[in-house]
Amino acid sequence: MLSYRHSFHAGNHADVLKHTVQSLILGSLKAKDKAFVYVDTHAGAGAYDLASKEMEKTGEYLDGIQRLWQQDCPAALDAYIAVVKKLNPSGELRHYPGSPLLAAELCRSQDRLQLSELHPADFPRLESLFRGDRRIQIHKVDGYANLKALLPPIERRGVILIDPPYELHHEYSDVVNGVMDGLKRWGTGTFAIWYPVVQRTDVSFLERKFSAAGLPSTLQIELNVLPENNRFGMTGSGMIVVNPPWKLASTMDDLLPWLATALGQYADANYRLNWLVSEG
Ligand SMILES: C[S@@+](CC[C@H](N)C(=O)[O-])C[C@H]1O[C@@H](n2cnc3c(N)ncnc32)[C@H](O)[C@@H]1O
Numbered sequence: 001m002l003s004y005r006h007s008f009h010a011g012n013h014a015d016v017l018k019h020t021v022q023s024l025i026l027g028s029l030k031a032k033d034k035a036f037v038y039v040d041t042h043a044g045a046g047a048y049d050l051a052s053k054e055m056e057k058t059g060e061y062l063d064g065i066q067r068l069w070q071q072d073c074p075a076a077l078d079a080y081i082a083v084v085k086k087l088n089p090s091g092e093l094r095h096y097p098g099s100p101l102l103a104a105e106l107c108r109s110q111d112r113l114q115l116s117e118l119h120p121a122d123f124p125r126l127e128s129l130f131r132g133d134r135r136i137q138i139h140k141v142d143g144y145a146n147l148k149a150l151l152p153p154i155e156r157r158g159v160i161l162i163d164p165p166y167e168l169h170h171e172y173s174d175v176v177n178g179v180m181d182g183l184k185r186w187g188t189g190t191f192a193i194w195y196p197v198v199q200r201t202d203v204s205f206l207e208r209k210f211s212a213a214g215l216p217s218t219l220q221i222e223l224n225v226l227p228e229n230n231r232f233g234m235t236g237s238g239m240i241v242v243n244p245p246w247k248l249a250s251t252m253d254d255l256l257p258w259l260a261t262a263l264g265q266y267a268d269a270n271y272r273l274n275w276l277v278s279e280g
Helices: 013-029 053-058 075-087 099-106 122-129 143-150 170-185 200-210 248-263
Strands: 037-040 047-049 095-097 112-116 136-139 158-162 190-197 218-224 236-242 270-277
Touching: 013 075, 013 099, 013 158, 013 190, 013 218, 013 236, 013 248, 037 099, 037 143, 075 095, 075 099, 075 248, 095 099, 099 112, 099 122, 112 143, 122 136, 143 170, 158 170, 170 190, 170 200, 190 200, 200 218, 200 236, 200 270, 218 248, 248 270
Parallel strands: 037 112, 037 158, 112 136, 158 190
Antiparallel strands: 047 095, 190 236, 218 236, 218 270
16 A cells, blocks of 8 residues: 655755766766766655645645755755756756656766556556656566666666655565665675654664675765654654765765755754764
8 A cells, every 4th residue: 555645745855965966876876977877766756846735735845845945055056956957947946856757867868767656546647757767667567676777777877766655664684685775786886775764763773784794885974953853753864875876975074064954944954964874
C-alpha cells in the first residue's frame, strides 16, 4: 500500500539538502564528456506545483526552498537554483523540480536517466512529464528490483539516487540491502541515499550498516533544522553517499554552515559531515 505523496513535502528543507547534493554529484560527473547514467529508484511525480491543494495543507516549502529564493546563495548552489529559476521565469516561486526533473535539466544529451516509481497517481505524471525525451526510461517497478536489472550500467559511470519514503520501518533495512546488493553488481558506482531524522536510533542503524568493514568510501551529510525529539515528525535529514565524488566533502564542509543558518528553525540548528568509511 503506497500512501506517501511527495507533493505534500516538495521543496522542504530535506529536499533542499537532497537536491543540493544531487546537483553537486551530477556537476562532478559532467567534468568529463563521457556519458553517465542517472538512476532514481524512488522518483516521485517528477515536478511539483507549490500552489497545489496538498501543499496548501503543509506549506513545507516555506521553510525550505522559499528561504533560499531571491537571496544570494553560495556558488555551490548555482546549478540547483538555476533549475528552480528556469521553472519560475516570472520570479514568483510556484514550481519545484523533483529529483527526476532536476536531473533531466542537469544531464546532457549523451547521458541516460532511468526512473522507477510505483505510485498509481505519480507514475503517469512522471511519464507525461518526460514523454518524448529519448534519454529517459521510466519503469513502474520496485526501485530495488530495477537496480538488479540496471547494474552495472554500460557507461560504467553514474549515480544512483535512493530516496524511499521510510513510512514502514522495514524500509531502513530495505535500503541497506538494496545498496549492498547494488555494490556487489557495481562496486565503483556512486550511491546517494537520503534519510530522515525522526528517530535517532534509525539513523544510528544506517550509520552502523554503512560503516561496515570492506565497503568503499562513504560520506554522511546531515542537516538538523529543528530540536530532536525522538517522538514525532522529521527534525532533519541526511544523505549517505557511497563512492562520493572527490570534491563533495570539501564543498559540503563550506556549504553546511550556510545551509544551517538559512534553513535552521531554532538557534542551535546544526549539521554533521562524517566519513562512515574513510577515503583511500
Ligand atoms: C520521497 S518520494 C521521492 C521524491 C523524489 N525522489 C524527489 O526528490 O523528487 C518517494 C517515492 O517513492 C515511491 N515508492 C515507494 N516505494 C517504492 C518502490 N518500492 N519502488 C519505487 N518507488 C517507490 C513513492 O510512491 C514516492 O513517490
